[in-house]
Amino acid sequence: MTGNIDCTHWKWKNCPVAWKGQYASGHHGSPPFVLEVVASQDLWIWYAFFGVMGSNNDVNVLDQLPISDDLLNGKALDVPFTVNGNEYKYGYYLTDGIYLQYSTFVKAFRHTFEERDNFFKGREEGARKGVERAFGVLKAKWHIVEHVVGPLDLETLRYIMYACIIMHNMVVEDK
Template identity: 60%
Template structure:
């Protein structure tokens, strides 16, 4: 996360969320600052560490760090959900189609791919289902991103032994097409007319 976005998030939370607002106790001592609380949360999310890993660096106890994480994630959805955590509107779709066409991909609305995230604390009884030959269990994230790194679809939690095709079969990314409510898109390639948008992806299997 870049500094500007982080400070913007801290500022919004310190204004609109009571838990992150600075205060004083009965003795007049200042509480933990919004910057301390948000830094603790970002470190937990970025490094996947426990709540007790920030006690010396940021001076937060385990219980407070866990509460910060809970309040932060809930408030992020509330504050930024309408802007980021949503599906494309018709205006967004037109913009994505225009950019795709300018870059030589008419009808393309984003890139889709799967990535394996290491599950450090995977229960031993589940390890076989989530390990894929490397010995380290992973959870798979399927995401659709636009050219400006706006991730507007995420399907997370599939076992690490699954490949991209298995995950695509389980995810809801094509539900609108199956249900007949997908936006109508028309474009022509090599003289052929198509009526559905598509995602750009790389090869699923090596040659």
């Protein structure tokens, strides 16, 4: 497995009032940011995309990621592995049900009828908790993203988020 891919949303509580209409969508109180990452079970974040929510959601954020361009162009990571005697050339990402059907995305079974499917679903859901834990740690440690004050442009906010992710990975590596 290359990692877990998932999306989370952050509310920008201190967004300048003049900018709220520009960054908010109708059903959100505060303008949200979207963060999509590939994380492993040890909470290491391998890849991240950070931007303003606006019209973005979990599916169309994927269209903006360079990682999806690589998948569509056949440039997936060369991570050979063997399962049940079958050799595979490329690694795969564990995803939830909202992601599109790509050969490198593995989703849990919705309806399981056999014991082995139940076993696989349980193991996959356990492995997917890594990305949710990574989001939880990021949100708990780095409140600056949520409470950033002042009229910062999106590029500066993106640098702040990526700096928080780098520091997060440094803490994970140190442990």
